[in-house]
Amino acid sequence: MSEAPTLEPEQLPPHTPTCMGCGPDNPNGLQMTVFRSGQHVYTDLVFDERHGGAPGLAHGGAISAACDDLFGFTLWIAGTPAVTRNLAISYIQPVPLHQPHRIVARVDNREGRALHVSATGTGEDGVVRFTATAMFVAVDVKHFAAHGDLGAFGDMLERFAGSRRSTDDDESEG
Secondary structure (H helix, E strand, O other), rough: OOOOOOOOEEEEOOOOOOOOOOOOOOEEEEEEOOOOOOOOOEEEOOOOOHOOOOOHHHHHHHHHHHHHHHHHHHHHHOOOOOEEEEEEEEOOOOOEEOEEEOOOOOEEEEOEEEEEEEEEEEEOOOEEEEEEEEEEEEEEHHHHOOOOOOHHOHHHHHHHHHHHHHHOOOOOHO
């Protein structure tokens, strides 16, 4: 019996260059680098003084922002633009500054326009520090056009549309 092939992680582009979570041009942001591997997206994040709360620990809002931004990358899996409807974080253990934490997210299910997603944040010691769940609502690209220049997204929205067509084609073949 042969082992299942291992997918090579694919680095995903930032939402926009100045995105607070993943934008490389935002010096005050989290500057997350995100990868997709199969049906999961993940980032390895080190919180620093910019993200501090209690002495030596990450602020809950910074953790929440990291989860929300990572959830935005699950849209590559779902193949549609969407926006956050709600977000819940469970803080299980303190999250120390200057230590790597891997956050892994996935789409749990889709009901019409509603995308239910979840994530786990694990420290380098293997201890789960936080979990998160959210519901995103699929939207038309016009939603973003009403609020700003779509050029900041680069070709991301077009790639979603192409991904969605491929998924639709796959579903219609069954």
